[in-house]
Amino acid sequence: MDNHAEGLESPPLEPEGNVETSDDTDFAEKCVALVKTFDVARNWQLGRSLIERNEKWGLVWRADFSILDSEPQFRVNRIVCWEIPAGKIAIEIAIGQGLTPLPAAS
């Protein structure tokens, strides 16, 4: 799915299959720490996460989350965190999507 947003390109919401197995904990922790500073994130419960690396995006962290004060949803909420130029990070919050839940860690 083309996820190009005007003014800011973003990785696909679905993983692309280039799972990173090492040197990823710092980036994941940075993303988690950022998400926790969102006002609304105090009602979010992070679930399965996955980190990937590819040529275009570099490191990409994806995590599914549930919203604690909601009825059980049949849709997927996902956070995507990736590197952008100048060593910065960007975040996409996708709510109520028809996505396949992230797989459990192997």
Place this chain on the structure above:
Amino acid sequence: MGLFDDYVDPQQFNGGGGLLGRLLALPQFQRSFSPDASFNSTSVGPQTPGNAVYAGSVDPGPGAGLDQAPTNVADAANDNHPADAQCTTASYDCLSNSYDNDYAQACRKAYLACRAGGSFALSSGIPVITNFPDGGRVVLHPDGTSQYIPSRNPPKQPR
């Protein structure tokens, strides 16, 4: 008084603009309004007019005056309008595309996340994209600029 008490022939909108575009085309809605943050997810659209300025003060862009319905709401409320206005537009479109309560609830949650994302982008220097259930996306930049990209293919109700 219900939002749609006076029926309006939708044909006049030529199929464009989404829910918000149709509302903006009506003279009685060309005034300030915003969705109440606690709007009922079982109904589509805002419950009561709020205090936030939106339709009455946002520049709809070149060639589109307030007395003329924009042919595409995305053109009228797209680039660099206040973040809250972008989130509002996206949520209205999302609700107009919703087909069940689960979907509508998700639109509301996305609206709240979008607004939080705007504040977060300004304070953290990190750009934030909020992706609504219907595929609409709001991009919020740390410099206060923003874009709303409506969904080109909102999910349809499964048969």
